[in-house]
Amino acid sequence: KAGVTQTPRYLIKTRGQQVTLSCSPISGHRSVSWYQQTPGQGLQFLFEYFSETQRNKGNFPGRFSGRQFSNSRSEMNVSTLELGDSALYLCASRSTGGSKNIQYFGAGTRLSVL
Amino acid sequence: AQKITQTQPGMFVQEKEAVTLDCTYDTSDQSYGLFWYKQPSSGEMIFLIYQGSYDEQNATEGRYSLNFQKARKSANLVISASQLGDSAMYFCAFGSGNTGKLIFGQGTTLQVKP
Numbered sequence: 021k022a023g024v025t026q027t028p029r030y031l032i033k034t035r036g037q038q039v040t041l042s043c044s045p046i047s048g049h050r051s052v053s054w055y056q057q058t059p060g061q062g063l064q065f066l067f068e069y070f071s072e073t074q075r076n077k078g079n080f081p082g083r084f085s086g087r088q089f090s091n092s093r094s095e096m097n098v099s100t101l102e103l104g105d106s107a108l109y110l111c112a113s114r115s116t117g118g119s120k121n122i123q124y125f126g127a128g129t130r131l132s133v134l
Numbered sequence: 135a136q137k138i139t140q141t142q143p144g145m146f147v148q149e150k151e152a153v154t155l156d157c158t159y160d161t162s163d164q165s166y167g168l169f170w171y172k173q174p175s176s177g178e179m180i181f182l183i184y185q186g187s188y189d190e191q192n193a194t195e196g197r198y199s200l201n202f203q204k205a206r207k208s209a210n211l212v213i214s215a216s217q218l219g220d221s222a223m224y225f226c227a228f229g230s231g232n233t234g235k236l237i238f239g240q241g242t243t244l245q246v247k248p
Contacts, residue, residue: 052234053236062239062240062241063238065235065236068234076233076235078235108177120167120184122169124181125171
């Protein structure tokens with residue numbers, strides 16, 4: 021099975037712009053979660069999507085949004101970029117059947133805001 | 135609120151020796167899971183091992199084992215026979231119930247010396 025695929029791998033944007041990141045989950049996985057990783061704050065949960073609905077949301081401003089499509093692919097959007105949005109953005113998918121609830125991560129998108 | 139603590143920012147181990155990475159957690163939940171992930175310098179988060187709160191035996195996956203002490207709320211990762219390729223950042227994570235939200239510790243950087 022192919023793993024979680026995130027595109028693009030690297031992005032450079034300027035303050036005030038917006039950006040869209042994409043995540044294709046493992047085949048059959050319907051849940052996709054997004055995380056932000058920075059040296060100062062570590063790994064923080066952004067949100068989770070399941071069956072095209074947001075199920076959980078972390079403590080991030082409304083500039084961070086996401087969506088999920090019927091094929092379970094997910095996108096994350098950040099509007100009005102700030103310097104502090106520079107980070108590694110990781111997405112993870114999981115199968116909601118079974119008890120282990122393991123999330124499998126993609127390679128991440130490294131966003132630099134100048 | 136749940137909290138995960140990894141008290142070792144950096145660790146060194148000699149090749150072929152065993153090493154223990156510490157992780158403690160704080161929760162009032164009864165049903166939860168504890169996860170360990172490895173993050174090489176490339177950025178991808180690689181799942182290593184899972185322990186459920188109701189599992190009576192410690193989890194093992196190849197050279198990885200989890201020393202789970204529920205009463206002490208600790209879930210330490212033991213890597214046996216360290217290899218040079220084990221040099222990476224290691225994260226302990228907590229997941230409650232059946233949510234797609236993981237709470238991560240600050241991470242431990244492991245360096246394996248030849």
